[in-house]
Amino acid sequence: MIELAGVDKYYNYKMDTQVHALKNINLTIEDGEFVAVIGVSGSGKSTLLHIIGCLDTPTNGKFILGEYETAKYDENTLSEIRNEEIGFVLQNFGLLPDKTVYENISYPLLFNPAVKYKMLRKLIKKAADDMLIGDLLHKKVSELSGGQKQRTALARAIVNRPDVILADEPTAALDKKTAFEIMDVFERLNEAGKTIIIVTHDRNIAARCKRVIELADGEIVRDSKKGAAKLQQ
Amino acid sequence: MKLIFLIKSLLASRKRFIVLISASFVLTAVLLNVSIAMCEEYYARMSYIERNRYTDTMERIYIKSYSPLTDEYVDKILADVGLEKNRRNSPEPGDIPLESSSFEDKKSAYKFMDGMVYDGYFSNIYLCKYSEEYSSFIDTAVSGEIPDKDKNYDGYIPVIAGYGSGLNIGSEIKSNYYGTKTVFKVVGKYSDDSLEAYFSAQPNMIYTDEEIMYKAGLELRPEDQPVLTPSPEKEQIVGEDGSITIISSDEEEEVIPYLKGYYISRPEEMTPAEFRARIEYLTENEIYGALVRANNPPIKGRVYFENLYIFTIMSFPMFLMIFIIGTLGVVGNLIVNADSNISNMAVFRLCGAKVKTICLLTAVGEAALTLPALAVSLLICLLIGLVFGFAAISVLSSVITTAVVLTITLVMIGVRLVSVIKDRRKLI
Structure with a gap:
């Protein structure tokens, strides 16, 4: 379960250039939910995603990820939590283009002390096969199409078997057909029990999620568990 | 992994x-x-040169005396002309009578660091007995050992071979040194002529500590040497740099006064002109009954290195x-x-x-x-x-x-x- 209680996030806190990015966010996301976070640019969606992904910390308020109340942990422990609990998928893929698919998928495993080196090949192969890129393992990422890159990012996100997958505009750089294929993958992962949180400004993509949270000016202005149809109107 | x-x-x-x-x-x-x-x-x-107070000028002088040339005596002469603080050396090169002919008629090419090559025959090896003060000058540019005056060498006199001597570490020179069968064994060698050139123009040199010679009974300490009877009017000097032989013109009364060559470096506080004036004063005046003579030009110093x-x-x-x-x-x-x-x-x-x-x-x-x-x-x-x-x-x-x-x-x-x-x- 993901829980945010009274979360505020300021950038340049107490400075002339202070920005209040998130305002008193109270939000609970249960295990296995499929959530879309929508909003216009600057509404605070990415900031929310970064806090949920333990990449950033709230200025005020409480954030609990599963059994961890993140404020109690230092940066290194938060990295461990991120490694074990969360998989990321980004708009620009977040891959290292001059490295192979195999190498890119391997990174979360390399930083996971519970995974032995001899297990790498098997786990990477399985994740790649799940994402239908098993035959691309030795290709460099720079040689792949947009869809293949996003599948690589997805394979990397799931290779460590995290409970939560966070996606920041995962379809923004893709054509419509590929975007829908990627959404199929998210749906499949959700059916397998993963919690999926997708940040998007594309209402068609949000419509495929089971819950939609809309942010405006750092505040939650709508939280609809079955609002896909309404949102499309 | x-x-x-x-x-x-x-x-x-x-x-x-x-x-x-x-x-x-x-x-x-x-x-x-x-x-x-x-x-x-x-x-x-x-x-090294700075440490040892070499300057760009060194002069070579000879001091002749009928009394043994002890360090104290030479100090006194130099102190009287204001050169007591400067560096001086007395390498005393002397011919070694060779017992075997292995070094005779041996053609050797002597290469010096500045590119000069001397190609010739040498039938003599010159031994330079250096004083304690001189020994402090041989701590660089020598490969192998430096003869240790406190060490017991069994049956041989340890020597350093000159850069151009054609001798190597381990070489032995058998000599009938003043009637005594003596083996000189090379334990060290100058790796170039840069420092050696300060003291000798001869390429066929070997060097050892004078104390080793005294201990072996091959030389008399200055204080043990007899005072000679002066007869300056009958003397003439034969030989130049490197030679110390003085032969009296009177064959019936042959007197060999003591003569030593000294290398004197210019004291740092003295200008080259002042230094030269002191040396000339020494050479032009037979003080202490001694003939003092200088060679020209001054030998190469720091400028040579540069x-x-x-x-x-x-x-x-x-x-x-x-x-x-x-x-x-x-x-x-x-x-x-x-x-x-x-x-x-x-x-x-x-x-x-x-x-x-x-x-x-x-x-x-x-x-x-x-x-x-x-x-x-x-x-x-x-x-x-x-x-x-x-x-x-x-x-x-x-x-x-x-x-x-x-x-x-x-x-x-x-x-x-x-x-x-x-x-x-x-x-x-």
């Missing part, structure tokens, strides 16, 4: 960059090493400049590549890497650029030395090069770590 995989993966993608940077680093480290090795000898010698090493000195700043430019290039390239490093680290962070792991990866990544390059450069210098017989590496040069490369590596790691820690929250 996982760390190795990660480092390999990081480095492999920068293959071209790493090859370029490493090649540039190897070249610059080789140049630095070579320039240090080349200049090391020069600076060692210069420091000329000898001029190309070395000139090459040092050039190599240093290349090294600095090379290093700046390397560091510049690293700065240019900083963005790619930051994206790598951002991806790793996204995948759950701890900051300390990222720092470790950064440090190893930088060290992997410079440390193998350092090892290769030292190896190349060794190979240059082996193949071309050129001193491209020395202990000092390799230590300095290693220290410089390690410093650059640490600076690079430091800069990278600061950037990693500063930008650790940056996302892709």
Whole structure:
């Protein structure tokens, strides 16, 4: 379960250039939910995603990820939590283009002390096969199409078997057909029990999620568990 | 194993960059090493000369006396003309009567460091018995041992062979030294003539401590030598530099006064003109009943060294400049590549890497650029030395090069770590 209680996030806190990015966010996301976070640019969606992904910390308020109340942990422990609990998928893929698919998928495993080196090949192969890129393992990422890159990012996100997958505009750089294929993958992962949180400004993509949270000016202005149809109107 | 995989993966993608940077680093480290090795000898010698108060002028004088020429006596003569503080040496070269003919009619080419080659036959070896004071001058430029006056040498007199003597360490010279069967064994050798040239123009020289000769009973200490009867009106000097033979013109009454050649260096506080005036005063006035004579021109001193090493000195700043430019290039390239490093680290962070792991990866990544390059450069210098017989590496040069490369590596790691820690929250 993901829980945010009274979360505020300021950038340049107490400075002339202070920005209040998130305002008193109270939000609970249960295990296995499929959530879309929508909003216009600057509404605070990415900031929310970064806090949920333990990449950033709230200025005020409480954030609990599963059994961890993140404020109690230092940066290194938060990295461990991120490694074990969360998989990321980004708009620009977040891959290292001059490295192979195999190498890119391997990174979360390399930083996971519970995974032995001899297990790498098997786990990477399985994740790649799940994402239908098993035959691309030795290709460099720079040689792949947009869809293949996003599948690589997805394979990397799931290779460590995290409970939560966070996606920041995962379809923004893709054509419509590929975007829908990627959404199929998210749906499949959700059916397998993963919690999926997708940040998007594309209402068609949000419509495929089971819950939609809309942010405006750092505040939650709508939280609809079955609002896909309404949102499309 | 996982760390190795990660480092390999990081480095492999920068293959071209790493090859370029490493090649540039190897070249610059080789140049630095070579320039240090080349200049090391020069600076060692210069420091030696400074330490021993050599200046650019040395004069050679002879002092003749009917009394034994003890150090105290010579000190007194020099003190009276204001030269008591300066450096003086009395190497006393003397002909050795050879027992075997193995050194006779032996053609030898004597090569000197300044390129002069003397090609000729020598039937004599000259022994230079140096005083305790002189012995302090032979601590550089000698390979092998220096004769130790406190050590017991069994059945031989240890000597240092001159650079151009044609003798090697281990060579033995059998001599009938003043009626005594004597073996002179070479235990050390001048590796060049640069310092030896201060004291002798003769290439066929061997050197030993006068105390060793006294102990072996081959020489009399000055204080044990008899006072001679003076007969200046009957004397004439035969021979020039290196010879100490004085033969009386009166064959019935042959008197051999004591005569010693001294090398006098100009005291630092004295101008060359003042120094020259003192020497002339000594040579023109037969004080203490002694004939004092100087040779001209003054022997080469510091200027000689500077000329000898001029190309070395000139090459040092050039190599240093290349090294600095090379290093700046390397560091510049690293700065240019900083963005790619930051994206790598951002991806790793996204995948759950701890900051300390990222720092470790950064440090190893930088060290992997410079440390193998350092090892290769030292190896190349060794190979240059082996193949071309050129001193491209020395202990000092390799230590300095290693220290410089390690410093650059640490600076690079430091800069990278600061950037990693500063930008650790940056996302892709």
